[in-house]
Amino acid sequence: MVFWKPNRIKNSKTAHRCFVLGLDGLGMELLDRLLAQGAMPVLSELMQKAAVSRMRSVIPTVSSVAWASYATGVNPAMHNLFGFVDREPDPFRIFIPNASHLKHDTIWEALSRAGKRVISLNVPVSYPPKPVNGVMVGCFLSPSLEKAVHPPSLLPLLKEMGYSLDVDAWKAREDLEGFLADLERILESRFLVAFRLMEQEPWDFFQLHIMETDRINHFLLGLWEEKEEPWCTRFKAFYSRLDSWLGRLLESLEKLMEKGELTLILMSDHGFCRLEEEFQVNFWLEKQGYLFFEESGEKKLPQFSPRTRAYSLIPGRIFINLRGREDRGSVAPGAEYESLRQELAEALLELRDPLSGKPMVRKVHLREEIYRGPFLDRAADLVLEPQDGFDPKGNTDAASITQKGHIQGMHTLEDAFLLRYPGELPKRDFRIQDVACGIMGLLGEPDRLPTEGKPW
């Protein structure tokens, strides 16, 4: 019942602290290219002296699942977050999961219980904010800033400082200049709020999450790669601005790091690549005779016909319409289910982009191959790993198997990064769920959070 044991001593006596700067969607490959262009001199210098490792994200590679895996240190079948949308099979219902659906403790809860002061700003899937021992400001899954802030007494400060939950992505279609101006303003307010909280609040663990990197990559990556001006210069300038903020952050943490009292971690949750085509999985399922809609009803997933054998939720999660599990299930468990999964997997691997002839799907995973845990039965039966450039979508109103949208960048799996300074990282393949274990260890509480990671 008690979320964390209240502690009248505001922060613990253990000296070591940790600051995590999350840079959403800033992959290693993109980072290398930006550094090569001289866009981020501060980060470049930091990387010379810090320990840096490439890191594998999660499948499906979306921020909500990736950061949930980071915060809990476990895979999706252990924490129960599988995408930005999810479904209940019976009665069928589509919903947007949030932190209340997480079934595993997070770093901030575990540290709060240990009496550590925690500050977390904007980390995906932190709405509703937990009543941590410290401050938690929810992410863009918060319906309003008013509901995103713990403790609520901090709300006036955030409003006064112009803090926003997220940029208005619609602007990117109509007013790219305005969109970029908003991004830079929001970036500034995030850092300024962080600096203020660093000063006025005691803290052992601080996490600042920058979402704006993901947003600019989604909408401007292609323009940067095509060297289309003025956007190419503006894209680079945005990252230089971010680099300046990083410089100010390093200055404010410098003394603590020099005294060996603080470890800085920089990390991203996935990489980015150019989006060539959106792959409309439900269109393909419908054309292949796996998905049917009631003729009289709306063409939306909740209205699929009982003849349906499979349907998909973004990105590339395919659910078998399994009898006994789904409210209008048609596929028998056992051999029929297994053979349908096999049939779909083979067909998807054979699929080619009609325009370029390129394969669109790199791998098709059976859920039990990539997930392990008590919520495995909530996962999609098949999960696609797309080829770079082909982003699986879940629309039910698409007019063709592939289409170009207004979004220019898509996420990549193998290309997240992890940086630690000062200190070393072990030479091994990192997964995003390995980070929590390291952080708990740095703060002297390795046993407070059961994770799948190894200590570092």
Add this chain to the structure above:
Amino acid sequence: MQEGFTVWFTGLTAAGKTTVARLVAKELLERGFKVELLDGDEVRKNLSQGLGFSKEDRDRNVLRIGYVCKLLSRNGIVAIGAAVSPFKETRERLRSEIGNFVEVYVSCPLGVCRERDYKGIYNKLQEGRISGVSGVDDPYEEPENPEVILRTDQETAEESAAKVLTALEELGYIAPRAASSSGYSEEERLILEKRLSELGYI
């Protein structure tokens, strides 16, 4: 066994302790907690039957209520104590013995309490029928560092209850209201769907 906690209301007679405590208890029950309200006057009718109003007896009454709160708290129940509990030393003893202890000072000027005088205590004192009323002819030691201070002469009972609940949220004893419900309202869902759709996430 998960831990509970104790919310302790202290203040002058007729300051509003029982009124606010009942509202807080009702809300916690609605949020799914197991709650017991131990009102000083009620307890005198059973657990403390026979006790008088000497300093020793009043202290004894408070300590008995506190002891029950301790037992309830350690068994996962939210115990709410509402008693004048005029002595700082006694309240501090409860704090240290119970552990998960939230002190709520129900502050109200004596004049306002006299006007309210629901139980006729102040009237009886004025008529000389009783003596030893805290804050009048007997001391009431104000809490120095309570978790919550209510101003019941300036706030409605609902506002006071909301202050207590907010403090419980901020102290980490209970989840914020939003976290109690897993979903979004219809309006919020539409906001979120639009936001995610513009990002190509749904």
